[in-house]
Amino acid sequence: DEVNFLMHIALEKIAFIPFGYLMDLLRWKVFDGTIWKDIYNQEWWNL
Secondary structure, eight states: OHHHHHHHHHHHHHHHHHHHHHHHHHHHHHHTTSSOGGGHHHHHHHO
16 A cells, blocks of 8 residues: 555656656746747747
8 A cells, every 4th residue: 555655656756857857948948048939839849
């Protein structure tokens, strides 16, 4: 029972890491001017 709970928590946290990384990549490219407002969606899908 405890193992199931721990597995659930681990998968919940670990699954977000790649998504969070991609969000930060896009965000920092926007901040440094590499990506312009009119191509946000295109750049998201290019990641």
